[in-house]
Structures are given as C-alpha cells and as structure tokens.
Amino acid sequence: MARLKARDGQWFSLTPVGYEFERGDWDDWLLVRLDAVLGGLTWSAVAPAFTVSDLMGLADWMEHAADPSHESERFWCLEPCFFAERPGFEAGRPRLLITLSHEYGPPGVPPSPGAEGPQFLITIGLRRLLEFVSELRRELDQFPERR
Numbered sequence: 001m002a003r004l005k006a007r008d009g010q011w012f013s014l015t016p017v018g019y020e021f022e023r024g025d026w027d028d029w030l031l032v033r034l035d036a037v038l039g040g041l042t043w044s045a046v047a048p049a050f051t052v053s054d055l056m057g058l059a060d061w062m063e064h065a066a067d068p069s070h071e072s073e074r075f076w077c078l079e080p081c082f083f084a085e086r087p088g089f090e091a092g093r094p095r096l097l098i099t100l101s102h103e104y105g106p107p108g109v110p111p112s113p114g115a116e117g118p119q120f121l122i123t124i125g126l127r128r129l130l131e132f133v134s135e136l137r138r139e140l141d142q143f144p145e146r147r
Helices: 052-065 126-140
Strands: 002-005 011-019 029-038 041-051 082-090 093-100 119-123
Touching (some): 002 126, 011 052, 052 082, 093 126
16 A cells, blocks of 8 residues: 555555456556545545556656656546646655545535635655655556456
C-alpha cells in the first residue's frame, strides 16, 4: 500500500488490487483501492479509476511536486475522480491540493466550490512524499501495461 501521511494525521493510500478485465479492449484499467482520512472524514473505495499509465504518471507527478524548482501542473487521469495540485510550499514541504470525486469522493460530501469534488489540502514532508512515490512504483511492478 502506498500511503501518503501528513504530520497533522491526514492521509490517503492507493493500492492497485488487480486489473479490471482479464483481457480485451479495456485491459489496462486497474481496480485501485483508496483509503483516506482527510478533512476529518474517513472512507474507503475501490474503483477502476486509473490505467497503469495513469498511476505511473501520478508517481512521476508526485516526484516532481517534491522539487520546488519544477513547475507543477495539475495532475489528472482519464477517469475524472482523482486530481492533484501543488499550490506551493510551507516550511520547505510541498502543499498538495487533492480533489476526489465520483467513485473516490467521500460519501455524501458535496464538491468544493468550483471543483469536481471535495478538496483536501495537505502538507507533506519531502521524505514521506518520496516514500509514497517509491512504494507506488513497487506496487505497479505487479501490473505491467498490457496494450
């Protein structure tokens, strides 16, 4: 499980649990479990929300988000339920704005104003962010792209 935990106790994890389909036209989609404690809420969800390349792209995006000299654009994936932005740094630690919608949004929570879903701002230590990246890449080793 790749878990990203802030000092204030907020965290989320992403765990690929299998391919959505055995083989076929859509065989690169992964079922990914999200567990979260964000904004005082706790929830879990499993959804075919990422392709293998989406999750590899998230790992790359998170790695770049740790570097203040790197211009950070918004991360999004094909299925519109997980978005990430880096609005800046606080005491040398990246601040991440995570938006979770559709299958990954907390049940019964409306979208933040002007956003696709509820948004959660977390500040992450560089070491923890890079550990998340490393763990996510290790987990993806089990799920090669099949196209």
